[in-house]
Amino acid sequence: MLSRTADHLFWMARYMERAENTARMLDVNYQNSMLTQSADRAELGWRGMLGISELTQAYHQRYDAVTPEKVMHFMVRDEQNLSSILACLRAARENARAVRGKLTTELWETTNQTWLEFNRLLRDGLFERDPSALFEWVKFRSHLSRGVTVGTMLQDEATHFIRIGTFLERADNTARLIDVKFHALAHDVFGEAEVKETTVVDFYHWSAILRSVSAFEIYRKVYRNVIMPAKVAELLILRPDMPRSLAACMSELVTNLKLVANDVSSETERRAGRLNADIQYTRIDEILATGLHAYLTTFLDRVNDIGMGISRDFLVVAR
Amino acid sequence: MFDEMKGADGAVRDHYRTYDRWLAQQAPAMMGARREEAEMIFRRVGITFAVYGDKDAGEGTERLIPFDLIPRVIPSQEWREMEKGLRQRVLALNRFLHDVYHGQEILKAGVIPADQIIRNAQFRPEMIGVDVPHEVYSHISGVDIVRAGNADGSGTYYVLEDNLRVPSGVSYMLEDRKMMMRLFPELFSHHRVAPVEHYPDLLLDTLRSVSPNGVNEPTVVVLTPGMYNSAYFEHAFLAQQMGVELVEGQDLFVKEGFVYMRTTQGPKRVDVIYRRLDDDFLDPLAFRPNSTLGCAGLLSAYRSGNVTLANAIGTGVADDKSIYPYVPKMIEFYLGEKPILSNVPTYLCREPEDLKYVLAHLPALVVKEVHGAGGYGMLVGPASTKAEIAAFRAQLEANPTNYIAQPTLSLSTCPTFVESGVAPRHIDLRPFVLSGKTVQMVPGGLTRVALKEGSLVVNSSQGGGTKDTWVLEA
Secondary structure (H helix, E strand, C coil): CCCCHHHHHHHHHHHHHHHHHHHHHHHHHHHCCCCCCCCHHHHHHHHHHHHHHHHHHHHHHHCCCCCHHHHHHHHCCCCCCCHHHHHHHHHHHHHHHHHHHHHCCHHHHHHHHHHHHHHHHHHCCHHCCEEEHHHHHHHHHHHHHHHHHHCCHHHHHHHHHHHHHHHHHHHHHHHHHHHHHHCCCCCCCCCCCCCCCCCHHHHHHHHHHHHHHHHHHHHHHHCCCCHHHHHHHHHHHCCCCCCCCHHHHHHHHHHHHHHHCCCCCHHHHHHHHHHHHHHHCCHHHHHHHCHHHHHHHHHHHHHHHHHHHHHHHCCCCCC | CEEEEEEECEEEEEHHHHCCCCHHCCCHHHHHHHHHHHHHHHHHHHHCCEEECCCCCCCHHHHEECEEEEEEEEEEHHHHHHHHHHHHHHHHHHHHHHCCCCCCCCHHCCCCCCCHHHHCCCHHHHHCCCCCCHHCCCCCCEEEEEEEEEECCCCEEEHHHHHHCCCCCCCHHHHHHHEEEEEEEEHHHCCCCCCCCCCHHHHHHHHHHHHHHHHCCCCEECCCCCCCCCCHHHHHHHHHHHHCCCCCCHHHHCCCEEEEECCEEEEEECCCCEEEECHHHHCCCCCCCCCCCCCCCCCHHHHHCEEEEECCCCHHHHHHCCHHHHHHHHHHHCCCCCCCEEEECCCEEHHHHHHHHHHHHHHHHHECCCCCCCCCCCCCHHCCCHHHHHHHHHHHHHHHEEEEECCCCECCCEEEEECEEEEEEEEEEEEEEEEECCCEEECEEEEECCCCCCCCCCHHCCCCEEEEEECCCC
């Protein structure tokens, strides 16, 4: 396969995944903002939203105060913000269009239709009327893309690069989400929180994190217990059977990377395999002992390094 | 005025009778509903073209080519004759191209003035003495044909121009057929319409047949300028249909005289390039140095015979409007045959006599730039205002060698579904002739229709649409 083709497929999948994760985070923040809570705390949530995507600076260049309306506008439909859902769906579609011949008709049409429909929904005012419905729609369009990919694409290199893009992006996004949400609580959540029940406010905070990655019901099913921060962290980082956990993402990444291996990719494979093994054989108390933030920062660096390795080895071959 | 469906007496022609009966039975709202359905499908499938000079970002830059619901029908005996004429014409044009880049016999014989060729901007001295597989230069030829009415009510097909560089539109021919079968399946059980869906197979077969010497399993690619080119949909479509890679210049490189593409598994050799890129952009080392669309060193690999380009470099010298008037003579010179398809009588403005005539008859003539394409830079006398004619006259007098003129043919009309209902609109036809080891084509071609009432300009960039073209099997 052409390197450029693989590059487009990889980014098509990344942008679609990013659009979905942005919709997930926005939805949780929006739902939370309707709960009774102090204004400070609400603003903290929206600030976290910007911080998570490293967009605080870009936001303040264009807006002054951090208000729910402005942040949502910025993250949903601001064309200047290349991480907005609008920009991500456009980028996914443009990448798909560049390699439409490599996609099944169903996958191309799904991606094209998502872009066209999203614009129509914005024009029709769905975002103003019912933001949650719009976020839900984005999430389901992303589910649909993935389903159509798995259900119609030949399982060749094209599919593998799409999957690599999906899981690399998801690993990144989930790690950022955990980091910012655990940071958002000013007090030391892992001090006594492990033993004592969380406060009511905290309950909503943790359940929001879980919901944002479709893990609330999973948590109950897995732990059959009240919501405790350490268990939330364990579920989102280490559980291999939780589809959006870092462990699950890394395992998929390693599997797909092996399937596309070439003469120069062994170092990238080694690094991905090592990160995967580290996660598999780590316990949550070890992570908490070194500090969650430090752990996640290192994780993000390593994921980023693997992403660059994939780029170098497969996507932009030296000329 | 010749109408494809109805004779001068208003009677429906034989080959349209079944369709006409069917159309009369349809509820008036049905056609409108079908057209909306077609537009929705085209948009979802992304069958669009980009418009030059339209720089807005977003959805606006991609437009649908209007698709008309009423087919253009050609009876089988007419097509058989046309096909013979097309084979003859394209064969002669390929002989001519081989000749001008080798012995130049036709110039020595004085059939075509030598300076017409040698000083033509489309003549590529780089191609002199270069041998190409099977001596084929124009592998994909799009020959534009119109039908004009005669005084006695009959019609005559004329070749309007030969497109031998990178003719486009074949994807619309295929998509229009697919759409018609989807919208009106019952029509296809009432008519024996000759199939066209195997075009990509014939194209791949043609491209494989011209691989460089000694390559048995050639790697074929389609070279596109990229997704912002107006015909990108077609490039992607053809690559996908043939199951070959769609490459851009940046995907290719030349090493030790061979062309390779960059793949996720390392370099892979490329043998045949179906390029949808003009000569000027192919190789920055040989042609435009600032072109980023091509591949450095491509020309030298090509001249060494290590890669085949389809179409060959330098075919423009044969489809130039100033060479067009000589095509009937080429047919006689190379094949010893009488031309089967007629040329439109043409005035060369470089000839003082012709220029005088043209200047005296501007309101009645169509004047075209010799190198123009896409309906730009032309004057349609009868449809122009006095001011437009005066402005054009000034351009023409300033640079007469740049123009040719032809009588305004009354292009035939075909019933078309427009806002006011079913009404006649002018049409042309572009059959696609494939030349490799053998000459092949699918019956019919792309019918383009000028949707504006009275307009003779069928180009998609100028508000033209397309129709499905049916060659009825006997």
